[in-house]
Amino acid sequence: MIESSTVAFYAYKPNGEIVASGYCPACDADKQAYPGAVVAVGPGKFREHYVEAGVLVPMPPRPTQHHVFNYTAKAWEFDSTGAWQEVRQQRNTLLVASDWTQLPDVPLETKSAWTAYRQALRDVTSQADPLNIVWPQVPG
Secondary structure (H helix, E strand, O other): OOOOOEEEEEEEOOOOEEEEEEEEEHHHHHHOOOOOOEEEEOOOOOOOEEEEOOEEEEOOOOOOOOEEEEOOOOEEEEOHHHHHHHHHHHHHHHHHHOHHHHOOOOOHHHHHHHHHHHHHHHHHHHOOOOOOOOOOOOOO
16 A cells, blocks of 8 residues: 555656656655656656656557657657567577478488478568568478
């Protein structure tokens, strides 16, 4: 339970990004310093609000997990680097799971089918959109 002498506070950078938020005794609100940030009393929440011209503004819903908030533009922007990292992780997991197909005692017919599949996995990063990857079919 929050005591009546406790206040909500938030600290924000000049670009409006809230870098800290929480509760503290009312008499300590001005002591919630954060390097390069302004401290304000109120319900501002980290990653839920931003500050524009001194006014607390709720962030719009995040379109996908691959979007990051641009505090200068005050808008979500697609982060293709993060999306491609996720694609590569999934691709690498599939490659590791099929490593057995390239062992010396695997029949040539099996090895050939899986070699083509594994090459197709390596080629997924040449596709244009990391959110719409067409994954190759696992051999029969």
